[in-house]
Amino acid sequence: MRREPVAGSPALALHGITCKFENYTAVADTSLVVADGEFVSVVGPTGCGKSTLLNVAAGLLEPTEGRVEVFGSPLLGLNSMAGYMFQADALMPWRTALGNVMVGLEYRGVPGEEARRRAADWLERVGLGGHGHRYPHQLSGGMRKRTALAQTLILDPRILLMDEPFSALDIQTRQLMENELLELWSADRKSVVFITHDLEEAISLSDRVVVLSAGPATHPISDFVIDLPRPRDVSEIRLTQRFLELHQQIWSTMRDEVLKAYAFNRVAP
């Protein structure tokens, strides 16, 4: 099931990444290659260092060892090709939804009127037309996620890094958001690294699912190609035979790691 390295330069390539915090090794010797236009999910037990890996890919965290390449060139500083969607709320509470969506354009020096118009356009696309004047605290959890999505996508990044973006949502809202994400993604096929601990979410969204071992010293233990047809509807695809087979296959390798993580977290204070 292991996929061969892609010819040409991949969108994102992590080679032998190790991250140590004082004497705790969060990630050990991890390599991950994401092809241009590929949707890759990284799953693993809670607290296994998935976010650490994503921060390395974003250039927010320098790895202790290893190197990162973005479209063939080594990454120095922040990854300007990438948009990052955080797990926790990262909207600016003092800006309206519209103000939040347009902030990236402001940073790039896009004139106010044009930035406003494009932001309003994106709000419309994520289904928030007419909510632009509201502040984050006046929006529901799902609406805040949509705003964050528009905030990231308006800059048209080639790589999209997503850290459990929908984990705080209720199941119905979550499936709605997943479908919308797939629809937006299919328009121009960005490379996506999607971190989640929810295996069903990973399978229904991705081209490929990478399973990480339990922490400490997390590393990938297996890699599955998801050959489900697209376009997909995340709630319907979960009922197909192939989905169930894949789920069983991946879960059998993941289960041991989840149990290990559980045992470790019980022993560790």
Added chain:
Amino acid sequence: MKKPAVSRSLIGRIRLYQVLLLLVMLALWHVLVQTGMLPKFFFGEPGKVFATMFDWFASGEIWPHLGITLLETLLAFFVGLVLGVLVGLWLGLSHTASLLLDPYIKALNAMPRVILGPIFVVWFGLGIWSKVMLGVTLVFCIVFFNVFQGVREVNPNILASARMLGANSRQLLRTVYLPSATSWVFSSLHTSVGMAFVGAVIGEYLGSARGVGYLILQAEAVFDVSAVFAGIIVLTIFALLLDWCVTLIEKRLLAWKPG
């Protein structure tokens, strides 16, 4: 979470009782001094207090004094605000500077700052500047500590997100640090306006030729306790009005905060 709605009639009743309570206290004061249970010399007389206040307003004598006190308060507030924001941002963002100045900041915080009043009188004379500077010192400390805290406790997610969206360090300052610190400043707006007022009045009391603090000082010098009370009441009403204005401004500026 919204507070449970209080019915209109209940609010009306409470207001009525509040006014009654005030009248009862005034009546008690009047009776106690008239019957000689409290000495008039030390406690004044409500009738005289109100007569003095009426005189002040009717003759217009009070206005220049109130104007000066207000001017001192506003100057102290704005100068203290700007200085506090600038220094707070600087120390909040510069790790080395904040480490270096840490013991001095602690000392400044611990010191009873009103005691600087006499020094300011010596330095800046009996005009308005010694009062303004005392107020500035008081306001500065409050604003400075809030901004300092605000900068250091900027939500790391918002910071990382802004950096990923392409903000350079100047844009980070303008769109993340400053608004975040501002919300802390606004949360202390009532205290800092109050402190500017305290600085102005204490400064006037320490030595001046105008202002409400000066009126009180004058009255005290001739043992006119009723006029002292009148001054105190005028100051209190004035402070309440000032606080009400702050609330109005706050409501406009902090619309983004969850109610």
